[in-house]
Amino acid sequence: MSERSAASFGERLVAQFDTFGQLCVGIDPHPYLLDRWGLSDDAAGLRQFGLRVVEAAAGRVGIIKPQVAFFERHGSAGYAALETILESARQAGLMVIADAKRGDLGTSVEAYGQAWFTRGSALEVDALTISAYMGLGSIQAPMVLAEQTGKGLFVLAATSNPEAFALQTARISFGSDAGRTVASSIVSGVGEWNASQGSSSAERGVGSIGLVLGATVDFSAFGLDLAAIAIAPASPILAPGFGRQGARFADLAQLYGAAAPTTIVSASRSILEAGPDGIVDAIQTQAAEVLACRG
Amino acid sequence: MSERSAASFGERLVAQFDTFGQLCVGIDPHPYLLDRWGLSDDAAGLRQFGLRVVEAAAGRVGIIKPQVAFFERHGSAGYAALETILESARQAGLMVIADAKRGDLGTSVEAYGQAWFTRGSALEVDALTISAYMGLGSIQAPMVLAEQTGKGLFVLAATSNPEAFALQTARISFGSDAGRTVASSIVSGVGEWNASQGSSSAERGVGSIGLVLGATVDFSAFGLDLAAIAIAPASPILAPGFGRQGARFADLAQLYGAAAPTTIVSASRSILEAGPDGIVDAIQTQAAEVLACRG
Numbered sequence: 001m002s003e004r005s006a007a008s009f010g011e012r013l014v015a016q017f018d019t020f021g022q023l024c025v026g027i028d029p030h031p032y033l034l035d036r037w038g039l040s041d042d043a044a045g046l047r048q049f050g051l052r053v054v055e056a057a058a059g060r061v062g063i064i065k066p067q068v069a070f071f072e073r074h075g076s077a078g079y080a081a082l083e084t085i086l087e088s089a090r091q092a093g094l095m096v097i098a099d100a101k102r103g104d105l106g107t108s109v110e111a112y113g114q115a116w117f118t119r120g121s122a123l124e125v126d127a128l129t130i131s132a133y134m135g136l137g138s139i140q141a142p143m144v145l146a147e148q149t150g151k152g153l154f155v156l157a158a159t160s161n162p163e164a165f166a167l168q169t170a171r172i173s174f175g176s177d178a179g180r181t182v183a184s185s186i187v188s189g190v191g192e193w194n195a196s197q198g199s200s201s202a203e204r205g206v207g208s209i210g211l212v213l214g215a216t217v218d219f220s221a222f223g224l225d226l227a228a229i230a231i232a233p234a235s236p237i238l239a240p241g242f243g244r245q246g247a248r249f250a251d252l253a254q255l256y257g258a259a260a261p262t263t264i265v266s267a268s269r270s271i272l273e274a275g276p277d278g279i280v281d282a283i284q285t286q287a288a289e290v291l292a293c294r295g
Numbered sequence: 296m297s298e299r300s301a302a303s304f305g306e307r308l309v310a311q312f313d314t315f316g317q318l319c320v321g322i323d324p325h326p327y328l329l330d331r332w333g334l335s336d337d338a339a340g341l342r343q344f345g346l347r348v349v350e351a352a353a354g355r356v357g358i359i360k361p362q363v364a365f366f367e368r369h370g371s372a373g374y375a376a377l378e379t380i381l382e383s384a385r386q387a388g389l390m391v392i393a394d395a396k397r398g399d400l401g402t403s404v405e406a407y408g409q410a411w412f413t414r415g416s417a418l419e420v421d422a423l424t425i426s427a428y429m430g431l432g433s434i435q436a437p438m439v440l441a442e443q444t445g446k447g448l449f450v451l452a453a454t455s456n457p458e459a460f461a462l463q464t465a466r467i468s469f470g471s472d473a474g475r476t477v478a479s480s481i482v483s484g485v486g487e488w489n490a491s492q493g494s495s496s497a498e499r500g501v502g503s504i505g506l507v508l509g510a511t512v513d514f515s516a517f518g519l520d521l522a523a524i525a526i527a528p529a530s531p532i533l534a535p536g537f538g539r540q541g542a543r544f545a546d547l548a549q550l551y552g553a554a555a556p557t558t559i560v561s562a563s564r565s566i567l568e569a570g571p572d573g574i575v576d577a578i579q580t581q582a583a584e585v586l587a588c589r590g
Contacts, residue, residue, distance in 0.1 A: 030402055069399055069406035075417035076374035083371055101399050103426055104364055105456045107325055108394075111364035122370035131398055133428040133451050137458025156428050161400045163432025170465035170477050182465050182477070 009127060009152030010194075010206035013236055013264075016062030016095050021291040022252075024063035024097065024238075025283060026268025027053045027085065029070045033272050043077035046070070050085035053272070056279040058092035061287050065238075065266055068100040083122040096125040097238065097264075101156065103131035105138040113142030117151040127152035129212060129238065136189040143209055147197055152208045152236070155190055158183040158222045160214025160241035169222055183222040187211055187229060194233045205232040206262055215241030215255055230258035237263040243270030249286070252293045265290050304422060304447030305489075305501035308531055308559075311357030311390050316586040317547075319358035319392065319533075320578060321563025322348045322380065324365045328567050338372035341365070345380035348567070351574040353387035356582050360533075360561055363395040378417040391420040392533065392559075396451065398426035400433040408437030412446040422447035424507060424533065431484040438504055442492055447503045447531070450485055453478040453517045455509025455536035464517055478517040482506055482524060489528045501557055502528040510536030510550055510560075525553035532558040538565030544581070547588045560585050 007015075029049045031041050037052075039045035050066065057064050066085065071078040089096050102112040115121060116128045127146075130153050132139050139155070146153050158168055168183040177185040194207025211229070213219070219226060229235050237259055241247045253260045267286055274282035302310075324344045326336050332347075334340035345361065352359050361380065366373040384391050397407040410416060411423045422441075425448050427434050434450070441448050453463055463478040472480040489502025506524070508514070514521060524530050532554055536542045548555045562581055569577035 028403075067399075067403055067406075069397075069403040069410070072418070073406040073410045075410065076371045076378055077417070079371035079374045099403075101397070101426075102364075103398070103428075104396050105454070105459075108323075108362050108364040111362075111368040115364070115368045115370065122372070123367070131396075131426050131428045133398075133426045133459075133462065134454045134456055135458035135460070135462050138454075138456055159400070159429045159433075161429055161433055163430035164400075164428075165430070166467050166470045166472060166480065167428065167430050167477055169469060170467045170480075172461050172465045174464060175461045177461060182462055185461065185465075 006150070008150055009146065009208035010233065010236065012095065012126065012150070013152065014206050020060070020062035021287055021294065022263060022265045023061045023283075023287045023290040024065050024264045024266045025053060025057045025061050025271055026099070026266060027064055027066040028268045028272060033269075036273070037276050043074050043081045046074060046078055047081040047084055050081065051088055052276050053279065054085060054088045054092055054094065056283055057094060060280070060283050063095045063097060063264060064089055065097040065099050065268075067268070068098055079123075086123065086125060090124075095127075097127040097129065097154065098123070098125040099129045101129050101131050103133060103139065105134050106141075109139055110141035110145070113145040117142070117145050117149045119149065125151075127154060127210070129154045129156065131156045132186060136186055143193060146208055152210060154210040154212050154236075154238040155186055157186045157190075157211040158213050158217045158219065158224060160216045160245060165221075181223045184224055187224055187235070190235050191229065194235055197233070205234060206236055207233040210236035210238055212238050212240070215239045215247035216245060217241070226257040226259040230262065234259065234262045238266060239263050240266050243267040249289045249293050252290070261294070301445070303445055304441065304503035305528065305531065307390065307421065307445070308447065309501050315355070315357035316582055316589065317558060317560045318356045318578075318582045318585040319360050319559045319561045320348060320352045320356055320566055321394070321561060322359055322361040323563045323567060328564075331568070332571050338369050338376045341369060341373055342376035342379055345376065346383055347571050348574065349380060349383045349387055349389065351578055352389060355575070355578050358390045358392060358559060359384055360392040360394050360563075362563070363393055374418075381418065381420060385419075390422075392422040392424065392449065393418070393420040394424045396424050396426050398428060398434065400429050401436075404434055405436035405440070408440040412437070412440050412444045414444065420446075422449060422505070424449045424451065426451045427481060431481055438488060441503055447505060449505040449507050449531075449533040450481055452481045452485075452506040453508050453512045453514065453519060455511045455540060460516075476518045479519055482519055482530070485530050486524065489530055492528070500527040500529060501531055505531035505533055507533050507535070510534045510542035511540060512536070521552040521554040525557065529554065529557045533561060534558050535561050538562040544584045544588050547585070556589070
């Protein structure tokens with residue numbers, strides 16, 4: 001833990017992969033899951049749910065990903081529960097990606113970066129998902145802050161939901177990315193960012209600004225070249241879409257090609273539905289499955 | 296207040312406009328503003344800042360817009376401060392737009408809708424800003440919830456920052472919106488949604504799902520037709536970009552054309568910089584200026 005301040009997010013991600021493999025366990029306290037776990041749909045239920053997932057994940061996987069929407073659903077009390085869970089995860093040495101899909105511009109998006117990246121902040125995590133509908137330039141402040149603090153960002157690029165297709169395959173008409181799809185423009189902008197950063201990330205081969213690329217996506221239809229994403233410094237990939245959403249771990253290498261070794265395989269409901277008594281087994285089984293698929 | 300459950304957001308917005316005009320006062324507790332106000336950069340400072348703005352706004356304007364990023368910056372304590380401010384605003388009869396720019400899909404984005412729209416929720420507001428990078432279809436759950444609960448959404452369409460231009464003018468290649476820009480696709484999708492809703496909104500002429508269209512934007516470059524947006528039921532517009540960002544109230548009619556009467560004129564720093572002693576005067580002066588520009 002003492003090296004955290006010196007290491008970049010990309011370096012720390014590689015270290016987690018080396019120790020635990022690529023599985024990331026979601027913390028998604030849906031009301032139906034709280035009910036199935038015998039927990040109340042309130043801040044106390046969220047806290048117990050999240051602490052149990054952290055306990056089950058610790059030492060078995062390297063990364064967890066709380067879905068912030070389910071905590072915001074209970075307001076400040078929900079956030080207090082999230083803060084307790086984050087503290088527990090830090091103590092357990094888990095890397096945490098806050099799935100918040102924040103986005104804004106100027107000092108507002110900088111404030112989001114400060115909320116999630118500032119050392120000692122109650123919401124401090126290792127990485128944050130972010131949306132760049134207002135252009136990749138709109139999120140430059142948290143990109144800078146991520147590099148300064150050893151944190152990471154995962155920018156929505158090509159997502160796993162079918163209703164995203166029309167927007168994310170739209171063709172840029174102006175500027176240096178003219179002719180590219182929206183998704184491809186974000187992918188190339190993130191790649192350029194990582195390539196422009198200092199040597200420490202590049203030496204380890206993985207940058208600190210990553211991409212959300214869903215496992216159910218036909219990347220060629222978005223004009224995306226996974227081999228280019230994998231060129232060092234690679235943009236790490238956060239991959240939803242496995243498990244209940246349809247993609248299989250066994251297809252990791254086929255789906256992500258050269259980028260498979262730097263892809264975070266995210267699973268939530270397929271693990272959480274095992275319940276508080278079955279979750280340790282579910283995590284162990286799925287972590288081993290992902291490890292067996294390593295490219 | 297007893298009619299709130301029956302009235303749509305569009306109807307309530309028209310009522311606020313009729314009584315107070317179109318000015319919306321931002322609550323953006325930037326660290327530099329907290330310092331200028333003599334307040335601490337913590338949850339207590341946020342609370343005092345926000346309560347003072349609510350007190351100054353009550354009875355002088357109809358709408359306030361807290362920027363959620365500055366509250367999230369202080370975690371659960373910041374959210375608790377926001378909840379106190381929201382309670383005060385409800386008591387004062389102010390309409391509140393939470394500027395949160397949330398966005399996700401499936402049950403996650405539904406959870407955001409529940410957080411901000413559920414009656415009695417600590418975070419209950421009248422409307423929420425939202426981002427549809429994952430397609431307008433990805434935010435259908437909160438659109439439905441808004442209609443059911445008498446709340447509103449403002450979907451990012453053409454924003455006021457220059458770095459948004461390339462993405463938001465990209466041309467859709469597939470589906471029924473092929474050939475449209477991304478911004479135009481969102482505008483037309485929101486318009487179709489409003490037109491498809493029940494008669495109560497249509498009778499008053501204003502729908503409950505609105506658009507964020509920045510005042511510094513050249514709408515023709517985005518392929519946007521403001522006259523079409525204004526056809527009943529109009530999609531209400533939330534317009535940042537006035538004051539410090541460059542646009543002038545006097546240009547409201549010229550900028551928004553036929554849609555000017557259904558445009559919320561948002562000002563933040565130009566009011567907040569007046570400080571705790573000058574804010575009442577700043578609000579009165581600017582509200583009168585906006586009223587004088589009424590089309």
